[in-house]
Amino acid sequence: MEKLEADEDNLYQSKSNFLQNGGTVRPERFTFSPEPSFENIRRLQAQFTDERDWNQFHQPRNLLLAMVGEVGEVAELFQWRGEVAEGLPDWTESEREHLAHELSDVLIYLVELAEKCHVDLPQAVLRKMALNRLKYPASKVHGSAKKYTEYKD
Numbered sequence: 001m002e003k004l005e006a007d008e009d010n011l012y013q014s015k016s017n018f019l020q021n022g023g024t025v026r027p028e029r030f031t032f033s034p035e036p037s038f039e040n041i042r043r044l045q046a047q048f049t050d051e052r053d054w055n056q057f058h059q060p061r062n063l064l065l066a067m068v069g070e071v072g073e074v075a076e077l078f079q080w081r082g083e084v085a086e087g088l089p090d091w092t093e094s095e096r097e098h099l100a101h102e103l104s105d106v107l108i109y110l111v112e113l114a115e116k117c118h119v120d121l122p123q124a125v126l127r128k129m130a131l132n133r134l135k136y137p138a139s140k141v142h143g144s145a146k147k148y149t150e151y152k153d
Ligand SMILES: Nc1ccn([C@H]2C[C@H](O)[C@@H](COP(=O)(O)OP(=O)(O)OP(=O)(O)O)O2)c(=O)n1
Pocket: 049, 054, 057, 073, 102, 104, 105, 108, 109
C-alpha cells in the first residue's frame, strides 16, 4: 500500500516536472481539463439512461458491444489516412469535433460498463498503472517498445 501511494505521488508530480525531465527540455504536453471526473460522467450517464428508461438495455454485455462499436467508429476516422502526426495538424475542425464525439462515446460506454461490473475505475486505473511500472522498470526498458515477455531476465 505504501508503495502504491508513493507511485501515485510520482504519477501526479510527473505532470509538473516533465519539461525538465533528466535535464532535457521537451515540448509541452497537451493537458485535459480537471473536470468532469469519471464519477461525474458516471452520474450524468446514469441520469441520461434513467430519464429514458434505458437502464433495462444497459447490461454489461450490451455496453461492451456498444463500446466496441464506438471504437470501430473512431478507427473509421483514421482509416486509409496513413500515420497522423500528434495534434492532427491536417485535420479540419469538423473532423476533430467528429473524433471528439466518437472518443466521448467510447468513454461514456466504458465508464458505464465499469459501473455495471462494479469496477471503481479511477482507483483501478491507479492500481493497474502501479503494476505497469513494476512490469516495465524505466531503467530496464527506456527507449524500447518491447513486450515484457521479450526480456530475457
Ligand atoms: N441505447 C443507447 C443509445 C445511445 N446512448 C448514448 C451513449 C453514446 O454516447 C451515444 C451513442 O449514440 P448512437 O448509438 O446514436 O451513436 P453515435 O452518436 O455514434 O451515432 P452514429 O452511429 O450515427 O455515428 O448515445 C446510450 O447511452 N444508450
